[in-house]
Amino acid sequence: MVRVVLPVLRSWNADRGAGFTLIEVMAVMLIIALVATLVLTMMPGTGRAGLKAVTLQTASLLRRERLGAILTGRDREVSLDAKRRILVGDGGGIVALPRDIALDILGIDALWSGRQAVVRFHPDGASTGVVLKLSREKAEYEIRVNWYTGGVAIGP
Numbered sequence: 001m002v003r004v005v006l007p008v009l010r011s012w013n014a015d016r017g018a019g020f021t022l023i024e025v026m027a028v029m030l031i032i033a034l035v036a037t038l039v040l041t042m043m044p045g046t047g048r049a050g051l052k053a054v055t056l057q058t059a060s061l062l063r064r065e066r067l068g069a070i071l072t073g074r075d076r077e078v079s080l081d082a083k084r085r086i087l088v089g090d091g092g093g094i095v096a097l098p099r100d101i102a103l104d105i106l107g108i109d110a111l112w113s114g115r116q117a118v119v120r121f122h123p124d125g126a127s128t129g130v131v132l133k134l135s136r137e138k139a140e141y142e143i144r145v146n147w148y149t150g151g152v153a154i155g156p
Contacts, residue, residue, distance in 0.1 A: 048139045050098065055134050055141040055154060057095045058087060062119065062145060062152045065089045069121035079115035080105070087118065097134075106131040107145075125150045 062078060068091045069076040076090045080103070087095040097103055107130030110117040119130040129147025133140060142155045 048136075051101060051134060051136050051139050051141065054095065054097065054101060055143060058132065058134065059143050059152050059154050061087060061089050061093045061095050062143065064093055065091060065119075066121040066125065066127065066150045066152070069123055070125050073123045075120055075122055077120045078118045080118050081115045088115065100136055102133075102135050104133040104135070106133070119145050121150055 065076040065078050068089075078087060078089045080087055085097040085099065087097065105116070105118060107117075107119060107128065118132070120128045127145050127147055127150040130145045132143040132145075134143070135141075140156070144153045144155065145151070146153075
């Protein structure tokens, strides 16, 4: 009787504990991605969405003050308290400006109640007119108040 020994071919490593499986590598990559996402969202500062939110709040304050001037029949003002970095309306509305947002005011150069003037709305709906530019790094928005109609518009 002749005994024939056939060689055994294996397509995998004989030591199954060596190396990483695809699932392990994918799990590590997923954990790294999650940590990176958390780090980016926890970074201090105002992002583009925060800048847009402040812009919308500011436009809303201006529109409320214009409506208040029309309804009360008296002038209403919006001014800037630069020390506290807030926009203040005569009706009591306040918009806080984060430290990393720059505000450029193109319009009135005066002081009202010890604060930098921004805009004055008249009972007929007209205003003194102003352009406010809110910016952070490369993102910016403009709020334009028409002097004739008092209308408030937001532009990029």
